[in-house]
Amino acid sequence: KVYPEKTAKRRAKPLIVHQAGKSDCGVKSNIKSIPGVMTIRGCAYAGSKGVVWGPIKDMVHISHGPVGCGQYSWGSRRNYYVGTTGIDSFVTLQFTSDFQEKDIVFGGDKKLVKILDEIQELFPLNNGITIQSECPIGLIGDDIEAVSRAKSKEYGGKTIVPVRCEGFRGVSQSLGHHIANDAVRDWIFGHLEADEKPKFESTPYDVAIIGDYNIGGDAWSSRILLEEMGLRVIAQWSGDGSLAELEATPKAKLNISIATVHEL
Numbered sequence: 053k054v055y056p057e058k059t060a061k062r063r064a065k066p067l068i069v070h071q072a073g074k075s076d077c078g079v080k081s082n083i084k085s086i087p088g089v090m091t092i093r094g095c096a097y098a099g100s101k102g103v104v105w106g107p108i109k110d111m112v113h114i115s116h117g118p119v120g121c122g123q124y125s126w127g128s129r130r131n132y133y134v135g136t137t138g139i140d141s142f143v144t145l146q147f148t149s150d151f152q153e154k155d156i157v158f159g160g161d162k163k164l165v166k167i168l169d170e171i172q173e174l175f176p177l178n179n180g181i182t183i184q185s186e187c188p189i190g191l192i193g194d195d196i197e198a199v200s201r202a203k204s205k206e207y208g209g210k211t212i213v214p215v216r217c218e219g220f221r222g223v224s225q226s227l228g229h230h231i232a233n234d235a236v237r238d239w240i241f242g243h244l245e246a247d248e249k250p251k252f253e254s255t256p257y258d259v260a261i262i263g264d265y266n267i268g269g270d271a272w273s274s275r276i277l278l279e280e281m282g283l284r285v286i287a288q289w290s291g292d293g294s295l296a297e298l299e300a301t302p303k304a305k306l307n308i309s310i311a312t313v314h315e316l
Contacts, residue, residue, distance in 0.1 A: 097121055099228020100217035100235075101184040107131040107265050107291045108298065109141040110179040111211075112171050115148040116164060116196065117186025121219070122148035132269045133292040139177055147171065151188055160194050168203050168212070179295045180211035182235075190218035200239075211295060213239040240298050252300065258286045260304035266291020274310050 055063060094102065097115075102125045105113050115122030126146045135141030149155075149163050164183065171181060183196050196214040204212040215235045217228050259278065264271040271291045278285055286304055287297040301307075 093223070094225040094228075095219035096217045096222035096225070096228035096231060097184060097186055097219040098125060099222070099225030100215050100232035101125050101228075103225060103265060104229055104232035104236075104290055105182050105184065105213075105215065107133070107143060108182075108293050108295065109133040109135050109143050110294045110296075111182060112142050112145075112147055112175060112178045112180075113182045113184055114164075114167060114171075115146070115186065116151075116160070116183050117149065117188050118151045119148050121186045122146055130268050131291050132266050132272075138175060142175065142178060151186075156188055156192060159192060160189065161196075161199055164194070164196065164199050165203065168199070172207060180213070182213040182215055184215050185218050187219045190216065190220065211240065211243070236298060240295075241302060244299060244302075252286070252303070254303055255284055256305060257283045258304050259283045259306045259308050260287035260289065260297075260301045261285055262289045262307050262309045264288065264291055264310040271310070278308070 053060075101113060101115060105111075106125070115125065123146070131143055133141055133143050137144055147167070149160060149167050151160060151163075155163055168181065171178065183200060185196060189196065196216075200212040200214040204210050213235050215232060217231045221227055221231065261271060261274060261278070264274060266272065266288075271288055275285050275288065287293070287301040289298075289301070
């Protein structure tokens with residue numbers, strides 16, 4: 053009753069008094085978020101950058117678009133990792149192309165080229181780069197795939213992955229997870245040279261941990277238990293993970309999915 057009329061109408065279904073004896077109280081809270089409205093739920097970009105790609109520690113992940121999305125996703129998850137920031141780990145750093153109005157009008161490909169060159173100059177030890185697209189990129193039609201191919205060739209074959217995870221594509225994180233994993237398939241697995249990468253000797257006990265983002269260090273515990281069982285963990289997706297581990301995944305004899313109730 054204290055809500056304004058417009059708000060009350062919108063909140064009518066999510067606010068229902070539970071009736072004794074009924075298993076379903078009729079709450080309609082599990083619905084899609086409204087695109088453009090900041091919610092705890094996130095979007096496709098959040099699912100890709102914040103969950104799947106962001107924890108890959110030895111790659112630089114560019115939030116390509118206005119600064120707000122990058123800021124919103126910066127350091128919001130406790131994806132623990134081992135490494136030296138700025139040398140072989142970049143998880144806690146924020147890279148954004150900081151789109152302005154002129155970039156929306158004239159396109160952001162030139163700005164993307166510039167930021168890629170700056171990253172190569174300032175952080176030459178990075179093992180790869182991803183381009184995490186925000187909403188404006190898909191709306192104005194920037195060709196991030198062409199830029200990625202050109203710069204990868206210029207940098208001697210460096211892995212550069214364009215990810216079409218614009219927020220409007222999915223108003224929950226779930227679709228972002230799918231898009232990110234498709235990018236791994238197409239731009240990591242799809243570019244591996246047969247029998248050349250990864251360079252290691254396979255064993256019958258090689259496994260990959262899938263779906264553990266090492267929030268608070270939980271993936272480390274899982275890895276210890278598996279290795280004490282006699283298994284060899286060759287890849288960890290994606291908390292405390294690396295590009296080399298992504299590349300090694302197809303060599304695993306078994307993928308083990310470790311998910312929390314939250315992820316399920």
